[in-house]
Amino acid sequence: MNSTMDASDQTTYTITELAKEFDVTTRAIRFYEDRGLLKPARNGLTRVYTPRDRVHLKLVLRGKRIGFSLDEVREIMDMYNSAPGEIGQLDYMLDKLAERRAMLHRQQQDIELTLKELNKIEVQCRQRLAMMRKQSPQSQIS
């Protein structure tokens, strides 16, 4: 009655398994479902997660880490799964994609700048540490 190893790929996960694997609470996972980001099957009342659901959760968490709101994450995931019939929809989608890309590029620059500054700070730190350790070789001063 286990789940993570089952010969073929009829693997399924319980909510707590996923929670542990990705280090989030079950509350959070249920919340994502509430917001339309996950649609696990049910065995009676109990939620049953497929590998596909697992990937979806992964995408949600990745999106979160780079600052997307849950609504934005859902928007992106919807893009993936939708086959919109209209040309207008596709144009709109391309616009949205361009937006997102611009955001992400700016974020990359922000991160690079921040990393550089963190490096500067670290250098200063290490210099002070070296100085202090010279002046008082045993331990801390004050």
Add this chain to the structure above:
Amino acid sequence: MNSTMDASDQTTYTITELAKEFDVTTRAIRFYEDRGLLKPARNGLTRVYTPRDRVHLKLVLRGKRIGFSLDEVREIMDMYNSAPGEIGQLDYMLDKLAERRAMLHRQQQDIELTLKELNKIEVQCRQRLAMMRKQSPQSQIS
């Protein structure tokens, strides 16, 4: 009585000038001050911002764009400005710096992955658009 051009660098800014330049509300700027991220001088009651204050605001907004909370931004800015006397403090600071860097590196990976997926989605979009425009050369179908 202007502010942005003044021969030497005795430049100062009003709150609305900064608000316009960085496209945030004055409310937000005051809020950052409330949380200890800005300390503008005062002319009577009115806030007066130096170029240094402007840089601080810039850092706050950059930090926000990459997902830092205001408290985290302040922590980083405090690192820059503090000359902590104790070795323990410096060690702690180096730990924090390592943490931040790890976070940012992971974020960079997340962004790259997301960009790749956005590209995939875009390719699909364009293929569909091309197909639809062939099938019905005039405009949209339904």
Add this chain to the structure above:
DNA sequence: ATGATACTTGACGTTTACGTAAACGTCAAC
């Protein structure tokens, strides 16, 4: 059949980051 354990659905509480409205001061322009 009886806990123990895991899962479920509400429902209210909390934190963060502001928005919004009230109520007032100040100074230049008309």
Add this chain to the structure above:
DNA sequence: GTTGACGTTTACGTAAACGTCAAGTATCAT
């Protein structure tokens, strides 16, 4: 002298993303 633009504080409101009970259901071992 009042109107309007800009500034101030104080205070309450709000959206997002969960946390935290409470109370019930299902299953499994003893």
